[in-house]
Amino acid sequence: MSDTVLNVQSLTAGYVPGLPILHDVNMRLGRGEIVAVIGPNGAGKSTLIKAIAGLVLVEEGTIMLGARNLVGIRPDEMAIFGIAYVPQTNNIFRTLTIRQNLMLAAKRSDGLVDDLIERMFTLFEILRDKQLDKGGKLSGGQRQMLAIAMALVAEPTLILMDEPTAGLAPKVAEEILALVQDIAEKGVSIIFVEQNVKAALRISNRTYILAEGRNQIDGSTQELMEGQVIKEIYLGGRRLETS
Amino acid sequence: MIGIVSYLVFFLTMGFVLSIAVLGLNLQWGYTGLFNGGVAAFFGAGAYGVILFGGSNKAGQLIGFGLPYPFAVAGAVLLAGLLAWIVGLITTHLRHDYLAIATFGVAIAVENFARNAEPITGGAKGLRGFERPFETVINDPFWFNLAYLIFVFVVLIIVYNILENIGQSPFGRLLRAIREDEVAAQSLGKSPARVRLQAFIFGSMIMGLSGALYATFYAFISPQDIVPILTFQIWSMLIVGGSGNNKGAVFGTLIVWAGWVGSGWVLTQFAPVEMQLYIGTIQFIMIGLIIVLTLLIRPKGLLPEKLIISRSVARVKPE
Numbered sequence: 001m002s003d004t005v006l007n008v009q010s011l012t013a014g015y016v017p018g019l020p021i022l023h024d025v026n027m028r029l030g031r032g033e034i035v036a037v038i039g040p041n042g043a044g045k046s047t048l049i050k051a052i053a054g055l056v057l058v059e060e061g062t063i064m065l066g067a068r069n070l071v072g073i074r075p076d077e078m079a080i081f082g083i084a085y086v087p088q089t090n091n092i093f094r095t096l097t098i099r100q101n102l103m104l105a106a107k108r109s110d111g112l113v114d115d116l117i118e119r120m121f122t123l124f125e126i127l128r129d130k131q132l133d134k135g136g137k138l139s140g141g142q143r144q145m146l147a148i149a150m151a152l153v154a155e156p157t158l159i160l161m162d163e164p165t166a167g168l169a170p171k172v173a174e175e176i177l178a179l180v181q182d183i184a185e186k187g188v189s190i191i192f193v194e195q196n197v198k199a200a201l202r203i204s205n206r207t208y209i210l211a212e213g214r215n216q217i218d219g220s221t222q223e224l225m226e227g228q229v230i231k232e233i234y235l236g237g238r239r240l241e242t243s
Numbered sequence: 244m245i246g247i248v249s250y251l252v253f254f255l256t257m258g259f260v261l262s263i264a265v266l267g268l269n270l271q272w273g274y275t276g277l278f279n280g281g282v283a284a285f286f287g288a289g290a291y292g293v294i295l296f297g298g299s300n301k302a303g304q305l306i307g308f309g310l311p312y313p314f315a316v317a318g319a320v321l322l323a324g325l326l327a328w329i330v331g332l333i334t335t336h337l338r339h340d341y342l343a344i345a346t347f348g349v350a351i352a353v354e355n356f357a358r359n360a361e362p363i364t365g366g367a368k369g370l371r372g373f374e375r376p377f378e379t380v381i382n383d384p385f386w387f388n389l390a391y392l393i394f395v396f397v398v399l400i401i402v403y404n405i406l407e408n409i410g411q412s413p414f415g416r417l418l419r420a421i422r423e424d425e426v427a428a429q430s431l432g433k434s435p436a437r438v439r440l441q442a443f444i445f446g447s448m449i450m451g452l453s454g455a456l457y458a459t460f461y462a463f464i465s466p467q468d469i470v471p472i473l474t475f476q477i478w479s480m481l482i483v484g485g486s487g488n489n490k491g492a493v494f495g496t497l498i499v500w501a502g503w504v505g506s507g508w509v510l511t512q513f514a515p516v517e518m519q520l521y522i523g524t525i526q527f528i529m530i531g532l533i534i535v536l537t538l539l540i541r542p543k544g545l546l547p548e549k550l551i552i553s554r555s556v557a558r559v560k561p562e
């Protein structure tokens with residue numbers, strides 16, 4: 001497939017030294033590719049995303065961004081490498097206005113910021129109308145949009161999204177997913193965690209299934225759709241080892 | 244009559260001096276969420292600093308540089324900043340409760356240093372012999388105090404404006420973001436540790452400035468002026484006024500200061516003789532009560548933090 005942007009190899013990581021949550025996880029992401037991560041609650045999906053973002057302790061393995069190993073790089077330095085992380089919760093600042101949130105997220109501080117923010121408002125008209133409101137006033141869907149806009153305004157090459165559609169009405173969730181596809185089409189690579197298996201399989205190029213902190217299977221979305229794997233994992237049946 | 248006026252002058256001078264310290268605390272707590280439990284230490288560094296740098300050298304005393312007043316004040320402010328820098332580095336990440344405990348400890352240490360390092364600080368007797376600027380020019384105490392009041396007021400206005408500008412600047416935005424959610428701010432490429440350290444140092448320097456103005460007014464400083472209760476007084480002023488709001492900080496200072504002075508007067512006038520000894524204690528209890536009541540009844544203070552709209556936003560108002 002396309003050239004590899006991110007390559008996670010044999011990743012063992014967790015919150016407490018000696019008590020890893022992720023065991024020997026592998027994952028690959030190509031340029032402009034959308035990769036979905038699915039799995040039951042507590043599987044370690046968020047932990048995997050956070051590990052890439054530099055927020056959890058990596059005990060073993062590598063996270064290669066091109067030729068550079070991201071392990072040990074501070075979370076606040078990730079932005080320099082073009083990585084944007086949209087957390088599962090608390091992904092916007094409620095006490096700042098919409099516009100201030102965007103200005104904070106923009107890496108530049110020159111005159112181009114206004115242009116960039118303007119572009120976000122074209123993408124999300126609703127945010128333009130509310131730009132002077134505090135973030136705390138937004139609905140769930142609007143909040144997710146702002147969070148994604150904040151990621152985009154930093155002009156990243158790789159976006160990590162943790163359940164961008166969680167808790168949203170189906171219609172709003174669709175909008176967000178469509179947006180994720182649009183972003184990827186512009187050449188930005190995306191890893192996103194999704195609870196809705198069908199949606200994940202539909203919009204992603206490839207899907208990784210995580211359970212109990214281990215890869216279960218990965219492969220093209222097509223293969224997964226046809227296989228029994230997902231059903232088995234979610235129903236607690238036989239578990240497949242990493243393929 | 245002149246008695247009342249000169250009392251008013253004294254009241255306002257101290258009110259404005261304390262307001263400056265409360266503004267410094269507002270930068271740390273209100274803007275950044277840094278719990279400084281040792282305001283007295285940084286206030287004290289400034290207070291001792293101005294006399295050490297500006298006072299004349301005397302027998303038995305190691306320091307006393309006799310610098311011109313502006314340099315003495317600058318030295319005092321830098322001393323407070325240096326102390327904050329050291330404290331900030333030790334408590335590396337300046338996390339909430341640790342910072343509170345560490346700074347409280349620092350305040351105790353500074354007070355004890357002042358009490359015991361006699362060759363430098365004059366020990367329990369404190370430091371005297373400081374010649375206040377223009378004291379020889381305006382030699383009537385009343386007019387001198389009035390002029391000093393105006394000077395302190397101007398300094399307060401300057402500090403207030405600087406802080407308002409910071410509040411609306413990208414740096415102020417960043418402070419608020421970090422206060423709200425550190426991890427999220429970090430994920431946006433911001434370094435909370437560095438930003439917090441900057442806010443801590445700058446806020447402490449403002450406290451040092453307040454201390455310098457305080458010591459200048461009395462031309463005297465002693466360990467008694469920097470006891471831990473000062474920290475709580477400053478805190479109560481910020482809490483009553485409304486943290487996060489600079490106007491609230493000044494307003495709260497004047498109200499609590501009026502309450503403090505007023506209650507002292509009422510108690511000395513009307514409390515039975517055998518209670519007179521405990522006036523200070525009664526006032527301490529009142530401070531505690533004011534903090535608790537404000538937190539219960541009006542947790543955001545009299546003038547709560549308002550939405551800050553930065554200037555560049557004001558320009559692009561939709562429609």
Ligand SMILES: Nc1ncnc2c1ncn2[C@@H]1O[C@H](COP(=O)(O)OP(=O)(O)OP(=O)(O)O)[C@@H](O)[C@H]1O
Pocket residue numbers: 015016021039040041042043044045046047048
């Ligand atoms: N901050 C933390 N400290 C310690 N353990 C944690 C922390 N956060 C999560 N865990 C543990 O790590 C494991 C994986 O959690 P994680 O949040 O990665 O799961 P997830 O797959 O994202 O689940 P969900 O679908 O509920 O979001 C869980 O057992 C969880 O209890």
Ligand SMILES: [Mg+2]
Pocket residue numbers: 045046047088162
């Ligand atoms: Mg999760």
